[in-house]
Amino acid sequence: MAFDQNTRGRLQKLVNACRALLSDDFSIQLQQVYGLDPKTGEVTPMARLTHLDDRQRHTAQVLRQVLGHYLGADADDTEHRIAVIDRMVREQAFTVLNRMAALLMMEARGQLFESVSKAYQSRGFQSYARLAGAALGETGQAYQAYLFSLFDELAHELQGLFDRFAANGLLFPRETALRALLDELNHPDIIPLWAEDETIGWIYQYFNSKEERKAMREASQAPRNSRELAVRNQFFTPRYVVEFLVDNTLGRLWYQATKGTTALKERCQYLLCTPRDIFLRRFEADDLRPGSVAALVQAGKWSELPAFDTSEAGVQAMIEFAHCVNTYDRHPNDTWGDYFQRLEAALRAQRYEALSTQELWDGVFLICRADRHGGDGSVYQERWFVEACQTIVDRLKADDAQQKPNIIAFHVVRDPRTLKLLDPACGSMHFGLYAFDLFAEIYREAWAWEQQHGPGSLDVSTQPQLLLKPLCQTYADEESFLRDVPRLIIEHNIYGVDIDPRAAQIASLALWLRAQRAWHDAGVKAKDRPLIGHGHVVAAIAPPAERELRQQFAASLDPRDAELFEKTLHLLKGLPEMGVLLQVERELPSLIRQVYVGKGTGLFAQEERADWLAAEARLRKALTDFAQAAKSTYQGRLFAQDALQGLRLIDLCREVFDVVVMNPPFGALAANTKDQLVKAYPRSKSDLLAIMVERGLELLRVGGRIGAITSRTCFFLSSFQMWREEIVLGMARPDIMADLGNGVMDDAMVEAAAYVLEKRV
Known part of the structure; x- marks a missing residue:
């Protein structure tokens, strides 16, 4: 279904209505139930909240700790406190809307029993209610309990969205607001959209209104904080642009590695490739025999190269370069034989003038391949050789410039588990969703490649630390391999960063839903689908600012690790506005040297990476223990979670990527x-x-x-x-x-x- 202007307009109307419903309800709850006034910023003391039951009292305490965590060192600033409470309302509303939309999208993909699409009459809830009987109270209470059970189950794989105890998901709409929300979500005009992958992205796009963006720009030419920076630049990328960019980055790299023998040529409608593409082979020792053109080029002795013309010396130069080229794939098998014979006859008779430039190259390539290499398709790797070939091409006096061959460097066929794509401003992960489709095809072709060329034929040298075994030694058969591919894509291939935590929430959900749809389309039942581990979508959020908690945590560490932790938090100070622009990987070596060198460790520069990894592992464990300790408060857990998120961003910036799209x-x-x-x-x-x-x-x-x-x-x-x-x-x-x-x-x-x-x- 195309997201044309009318469709987007209807979805925008839905999002506006749902945001207003949820924001109004949560503002009232915070003020009247939990004693947090969104208008004045006043926080009612817990002792005065005598109307609360035990569950509500616990929620009120947790909400105050969330408020304290967001306020950091500015707890006494009333204006800041009002802004933070507004943020809390906004986050709670966004999370509930996303949760309900996610359930509807799961229903549309066969991942979930009917649960939201028919509201209280949904088959899933009716079965649940029959089993529970009257134990859960009235229908509205029972339906809330049913939804909570779904949230808890889904939180195992999508903790960032469905964790009911997360700071952004503590509130739930009261029954009147919930019924109104369900009516909006199940409007007949909206129902078809739940089957579309793009829907969740457009929900994210429209949650902030055009009027809000306009007001921000009128107030200041430059963004004043991370939220303004995110909201002012929140523009959904059209599908055709996404395809154009991903086709010619990820698709192009795989096309080059397979020397054009990939189904992506037909699948990727914007992939720019031509029949004139020439794929160079891997370097061979004999190609550098003394006096050869290749040897002269490698030595930089361009002046000693024979003039390129149709003389014997010129043709010989072409032949030596042609030894490094495979051109068979450029001609259909049923036609190249006759074509080759005609060109061979013209070349042997030295009737060069009778041949076009393209025919001249083709003839020499075909003769050389048949004579020496037998069509094995191996090609050169060194970049100097690619440039040398292109230099020769540029010297040709072509009859038509469009007929000049396009020289393509040698690329090894990589194990797809080593390919990494990053969207550093991922939003709702629109680029990643399309890249998912291409990665799925790449994995299928990689299996076939390894079956044809044998174990070890897929290069893993870019990721030696992963200790990857060949695919055929990792999986019993192709069926089990293909069943695991959606998980592999999320855990190995697609990375994303955004300065808006809501975007990270949406992006993780979008990829997870895309994996579920892949399994659904392949007929893989829910019980047979692999669990998806932690993906690589990171929210660039502010490091924790609570001084007391930082001191408390540092006291539990080795003094050097405590110093490193403090310096790392200081390094991450500008993270909410800068995201990946914060060049943390450049600063780490100096931090390691500042903390450890001269203090008995005897570190050397080459050891800095290993020592950071060891120190980071200790910090991760300490933060996890700190969050899980019996005496830890809810605010202490938030502190640890934010610090761990900063470490994830550092890890991501230390990766080396094959593709960046944005x-x-x-x-x-x-x-x-x-x-x-x-x-x-x-x-x-x-x-x-x-x-x-x-x-x-x-x-x-x-x-x-x-x-x-x-x-x-x-x-x-x-x-x-x-x-x-x-x-x-x-x-x-x-x-x-x-x-x-x-x-x-x-x-x-x-x-x-x-x-x-x-x-x-």
Whole structure:
């Protein structure tokens, strides 16, 4: 179902109505039941809340600890306290809406019995109510208990959304509000949308209104805090842009590795590949025999290369380069034989003038392959050789420039478990959802590749620490392998970061639902589906600020670990506004040296990574123990959770990615991090989008690809000149660009461009 303007308008109306319902109900609950006034920020002492039963009293105490955690060191600031209580209302409303939407989407995918779509008449609830009898009270109370049992079950895999004891999910609508919410969610116009993967993303998009974004921009040109930065840049990426960028990053890398023998050529409608693609083979020792063209090029002796023409020397140069090329795949098996014979005859008679440039190359390639390599398809790897080939191509006096071959470097076929894709501003994970489809196909083809070429034929050298066995030694058969693929994709391949915790909540849910749909489509029953472990979606949230808790936790550590913990929290100070732009991986070595060197450990630079891993493991265990200790308060658990989330972000920034895709924030830098960003990214300081592109390239491995949709102005305004020269053309090589113009990203008033860069250095 297409999310056209009418469909999006109807969904926006739903989200607005649900937000108003839930926000009003929770504001009343906080004020009248739990003694937290959203208007004045007043907090009623617990002793005065004599109307509460035991359960409500516990909730009131927990809500106060959440408030204290969010306030940090600013507990006495009334204006700040009002803003924090407003945040609590907003978070509770968003979580409940997402939970109910998630249940409806699970129903549509066969993952869940009918539970929400018919409200109190749902078959799942009716069965539950018959078993429970009158033990759970009135119908409304029983239905709430039924939903809570579903939440508790789903929290095993989706803790961030369904944990009823999480800070953002403590409240639940009263029966009148719940009935109104169910009516809205089950409106006939909305029901078809629950089967669509994009629905949850549009809910996230519309939870903040256009009016709210407009008011923020009118109040300040630059975002004033992390929430404004997130809300002002919350623009859903159209599906065709997502496909264009993912096809030509992830899809392109797999296309190159398989030398074009992938079904992605047909599946990816925006993948740019042509019949003129030439795939170079792996280097062989004989190719560097003294005096060969390859040896001269590798030595940089370009002046000694024979002039490229149709003389004997020129043809010989072509032949030596052609030894490193496979061209058979460029011609259908039923036609290339006759074509080859005609070209061979012309070449043997030296009738070069009778051949077009394309025919000349094809003829030489085919002769060389038949003569020497037997069509084994192996190709060169070294980048200097790719550039040498392209130099020869550029010297050709082609009859038609469009006929010049496109030389493609050698790429090994990787074990798909080692491929990593990052969206550093993931929002609702729109890029990741489409990438999931491509990864599924890549896994299927990887199994077939290994079956054809044998165990060990899939390269795992980029991730030696994983100790991966060949697929055929890990799984009993293809069926068990394919059943595990959705889990593998979430646990190994797709990474996301967002400065909005609600986005991380949605992104994790979206990927989980996509995995469930894959199993549903494959006929895998719910009981046979593998459990999905912790994925790689990280919320860039502020490190815990409670001084007393920090001191209490530090007292439980070795003094050096305590010092490292404090320095790490200080390093993460700007995290809510900066996310992955905070170059934590660059600072870690100096932190390790500051804490440990000269204090009896005898560390050396090469040991810093290992010692950080060891120290981090100790901190993780200590934080987990701190949160689970019997004497730990709810606020203490929140403190530990936020600190652990910071460690997850550090781990993510230390990864090396193959693909980065994004619709990054753009415009002015947030006021409270501007100086820090200008210092860290002097070549890209003109705009947040330029900084995001530079950071994306930093996180890529050489040969990796970044795809982005941004404002097009960065490609011609003079203020971006250094960025264009030193980043786009210095660190990378522009590969593809689409100038899209206005009206691409919903209501964003910006002329957009989508482009792909390949990292060179």
